[in-house]
Amino acid sequence: MPLFSFHAARLAAAGLLLTLALSARAQHFTPAPRDTSFTTHSAFVKAKKQHPSITVARPPVPKNVRTAPGLTYCTLPGGRELKLDVFYPKAKRRQQFPAVLIVHGGGWRSGDRAQHHPLAQQLAARGYVALTAEYRLSTEAPYPAAVQDLKTAVRWLRAHARSYHIDTTRVASWGFSAGGQLAALLGTTNGDPLFEAGPCYRSRSSRVQAIVDADGTLAFIHPESGEGDDRKGPSAATLWFGASKTERPDLWQQAAPLNHVSAQTPPILFINSGVARMHAGRDDLRRQLDALGIYSEVQGFPEAPHPFPLFNPWFEPTVQYTVNFLNKVFGK
CATH class of the missing domain: 1.20.5 (Single alpha-helices involved in coiled-coils or other helix-helix interfaces)
Incomplete structure (x- = not known):
């Protein structure tokens, strides 16, 4: 040459x-485009029209609560960092606390982990280590990335149990709306290799020992479900799955917690508003749990709008229902 x-x-x-x-x-x-269609403020403005006396729940931070914000729980290929915040009680040297992974809602497309900081703070004040974790939304990655991320977050908390005095035998998932569906799917798929992707902390367990589902659907293709109405444009679920329920019914069925119930399913608390379609499949799932001898309970606010966990007067009862259930399940 x-x-x-x-x-x-x-x-x-x-x-x-x-x-x-x-x-x-x-x-x-380059971050993924952010969908801000669901925020605490937008939900408040909408809900206040029917419930003029409501207020956004922002109680004072309890004095015995410590915070570790903005921690990276996994760095994905390409450098994407997934973040979480930890709220934990002051502890004596050998003291251990159960942990709760809190999952925000927003149609698998919007929402933010900070929306549940007040809940996490109140749970921490009552003797729980509470983590609010982000996960990849449908603007960034389709199903099943979100549940894979959340299982990674559970593995992270076990890997860092000593730092926050976590009892790794008592871990719960708590979720609202789309987060409730994810929290339930996370717990009903304990040990399922399909959802155990990701490069981080693979030697740790992602199992949870309790589930709290606040208005999250349990079934997508079901007579009670309102998911997948694409007549005015792609629905939130269609965008998450990347296909309509007629195009890929297998994915829609696969993501339904109702279809994963087994003897390994942990106890579940359902906290529901008066919007029935938000808990589609709940009663069918409870019948399966009853047949297996697995404990479940339902607490409800028939008069409440869908985003009730964010607002007074429903915030404090939601905290108390959660604590009562977890105390019972975890033997506190």
Whole structure:
């Protein structure tokens, strides 16, 4: 090869490498588009029209609660960092507490983990280590990435149990709306390899020993379900699955906690509003649990709007129902 051709080839190769490097950096630093259609404020404005006396629940932070915010629980290929916040009680040297992973709602597309900081703080004040975790939404990754992320968060908390005095034999998932569906799916798929993806803490268990589902659907293709109405455009569930329920019914069935109940399913508390479609499949699931001798209970606010856990007067009773259930299940 002539000398000038050799140098030209080297320059071309160097240019290509630089382009690839810059492209990789751009991908690394480019966040997924954020959908802000569901926020505490927007939900409040909507709910206040029918419930003019409600207020956003922001109780004072209890003095015995410590906070570790913005921790990375897993770094995915490409550099994407998944974050969580830990709220935990002050502890004596050998003291241990049960843990609760809290999952926000927002149609698998919107919402934010900070929406449940007040709940996490109140649970921590009552003797629980509470974690609020982000997960990849449908704007970034389709099903089943969200539940895979949350199982990774459970593995993270077990890996860091000593730092926060966590009793790893007593771990619960708590979720609202889409987060309730995810919390229930997380717990009903204990040990299922389909959902055990991700590079982080694979030697740890992602099992949970209790579930609290606040208005999260238990079934997508079900007479009680309102998910998948695409007449005015793709529904939240269609966007999450990447296909309508007629195109990929297998995925819609696979993501239903109702279809994963087994003898390994932990006890479940259902806390529900008066919006019946938000807990589709609940009664069928409870019948399966009864047949297996697994404890469940239902607490409800028939007059409440769907986002009741975010607002007074339902916030404090939601906290108390959660604590009473977990204390019973965990023997506190």
